[in-house]
Amino acid sequence: MSSSDFHKGVKEASRGLDGSGLKILIVHTRWNSEIVDPLVKGAQQALEAHGVQRQNIVIRDVPGAYELPGAAQRLVRQSQQQSTNLVSNVVDDLMTAAGELSASVRGTAVTGESSGGAVMKQGPFDAAICIGVLIKGSTMHFEYIADAVSHGIMRVGLDTAVPTVFGVLTCLNEEQAMVRAGIGRGDDKGHNHGTDWGTAAVEMALLEL
Numbered sequence: 001m002s003s004s005d006f007h008k009g010v011k012e013a014s015r016g017l018d019g020s021g022l023k024i025l026i027v028h029t030r031w032n033s034e035i036v037d038p039l040v041k042g043a044q045q046a047l048e049a050h051g052v053q054r055q056n057i058v059i060r061d062v063p064g065a066y067e068l069p070g071a072a073q074r075l076v077r078q079s080q081q082q083s084t085n086l087v088s089n090v091v092d093d094l095m096t097a098a099g100e101l102s103a104s105v106r107g108t109a110v111t112g113e114s115s116g117g118a119v120m121k122q123g124p125f126d127a128a129i130c131i132g133v134l135i136k137g138s139t140m141h142f143e144y145i146a147d148a149v150s151h152g153i154m155r156v157g158l159d160t161a162v163p164t165v166f167g168v169l170t171c172l173n174e175e176q177a178m179v180r181a182g183i184g185r186g187d188d189k190g191h192n193h194g195t196d197w198g199t200a201a202v203e204m205a206l207l208e209l
């Protein structure tokens with residue numbers, strides 16, 4: 001299968017995805033930010049193209065690729081815990097509202113602040129995307145980080161049951177990375193892989209029986 005056929009295949013599968021109700025986490029590195037930043041933008045554009053609301057895309061950054069799995073797991077777990085807390089908060093809010101309602105009926109109304117603007121969806125993340133760029137240097141550091149990070153990110157998805165997209169370029173030189181971020185120096189700027197990662201996150205978040 002040629003590369004264009006592969007991308008066509010991915011595009012076919014991603015048509016009709018409705019991400020409007022999803023909450024997505026993007027964790028990206030500050031290492032190689034001149035290449036990482038376009039990848040993040042590509043992922044964001046794909047998420048929004050599939051209907052994900054901007055306020056439901058949470059973006060956090062970490063020093064380097066080695067920190068990606070731990071950060072993703074920490075933030076996904078926090079969102080799952082918030083969801084658990086939310087249930088008890090809803091009960092508390094209902095009790096408060098009941099109190100306010102009875103107070104207003106008795107003529108002693110209580111006014112609450114209502115925040116305007118788009119509000120982030122409560123509850124756990126529906127998917128996460130880890131974005132980084134590893135560029136081979138002159139030692140084995142590259143190989144060890146690439147191996148650890150790829151297995152670590154896989155584990156986050158399996159351990160949390162939240163689809164976690166592997167968005168880490170593992171390149172032998174800077175030009176390889178730039179082409180895969182769509183910012184190649186030559187005539188062929190390449191393809192921004194961030195868009196594929198955003199689409200994959202929506203598709204996997206919606207996967208069900």
Ligand SMILES: Nc1c(NC[C@H](O)[C@H](O)[C@H](O)CO)[nH]c(=O)[nH]c1=O
Nearest residue numbers: 029031063064065066132133134135
């Ligand atoms: N060489 C690259 C790194 N190295 C840094 C590590 O990822 C990590 O932040 C450090 O070892 C502290 O734990 N990171 C990248 O993202 N890209 C590289 O090319």
Ligand SMILES: CC(=O)[C@@H](O)COP(=O)(O)O
Nearest residue numbers: 135136137138139141142
């Ligand atoms: C991926 C890396 O850690 C690498 O860029 C570090 O370079 P070096 O192997 O020359 O220390």
